[in-house]
Amino acid sequence: MGRAIAGAALLAVLVSGCATRGSVREVQADLTAVRSELQALRRLHQDTAREVAQAAAELRAIEDRLRELTAGTSAAGAEVSRLRSQLVAAEDAIRKLQAELAARPTPPPPPAPEPAPREPAVRAPAADALFQTALATFRAREHGQAVLEFLEFLARYPKHALAASAQYWIGEAYFLQRDYRQALVEYQRVFEHPGADGVAPDALLRIGLCYDRLREPERAAETWQRLLREHPSSEAAAEARRLLKTRRAAARP
Structure with a gap:
């Protein structure tokens, strides 16, 4: 495309009959500047495309992490609920056991221990x-x-x-x-x-x-x-x- 523009500009100068060496050089310089700008625009477009792709990848990673955290929070909530249920069941069992113990008769006290035998007197x-x-x-x-x-x-x-x-x-x-x-x-x-x-x-x-x-x-x-x-x-x-x-x-x- 750059070559076409340069050729068209050069042809226009020649047709007008006003072409001189100086004007040709100016046109060529302008064409060179246009080419440089086009190349810069292409590089900018490529860089922008890469940044957009990288941002999209990071966004997908964030979304995946968010889904993992959401799933972990749900699992933790389920574990808390399970432990709470176990605690309630244990408290019920303790209350039941205490009630059974209170209903039992008090056992009689153990018999008094027999007195220890006296040491034999030292034989003088x-x-x-x-x-x-x-x-x-x-x-x-x-x-x-x-x-x-x-x-x-x-x-x-x-x-x-x-x-x-x-x-x-x-x-x-x-x-x-x-x-x-x-x-x-x-x-x-x-x-x-x-x-x-x-x-x-x-x-x-x-x-x-x-x-x-x-x-x-x-x-x-x-x-x-x-x-x-x-x-x-x-x-x-x-x-x-x-x-x-x-x-x-x-x-x-």
Whole structure:
């Protein structure tokens, strides 16, 4: 079409007899401009067509998504209705069960449990014999075995009047083996057992000696001072006074 227009224009110029080189060039330039405009219009038309097609596709996708959402909403509504029906049925069943339970007679209370059998009384002769056996083992310098026997005594007779004494001799066994840290632990356990008052002075004296052997003189002195306050007239207190006096004299320059 562009070529036809250009030819017609050129023919008109020639027929009029006024054609010059300059006028021909002007016509050709005009024709070139027309062709460019036509090409631009074609590209614009193509771009517009593509945009319209893309918009149509997006619109169809939106419509499909809308249909899916509508279907999902309907399904959710149906599920809610189903659950509501189940809840109503469950509430009806609970009310029915409560009514049945209320109509039943109250069962009689269960019988009182039988009293627990009393523990047999500890046989004092057996406990004393076990204690004396452990003490004899200790005096035979079998300190490890003596610890085991005193522990057996405490396990079998934890409330016996000699329990604190048994614990004290366990501490003595470790002390004589120079295991002062374990001896300290065992002496401190004396006060957890019945009958601790009878061996408390000796236990405090030994606790102080353990601290002294472990090079903790301040704690040793504190323990001996406690012994003097709580048991001032005991033989252990007299020994504690002597030890404190000796330590003070040694500390003087």
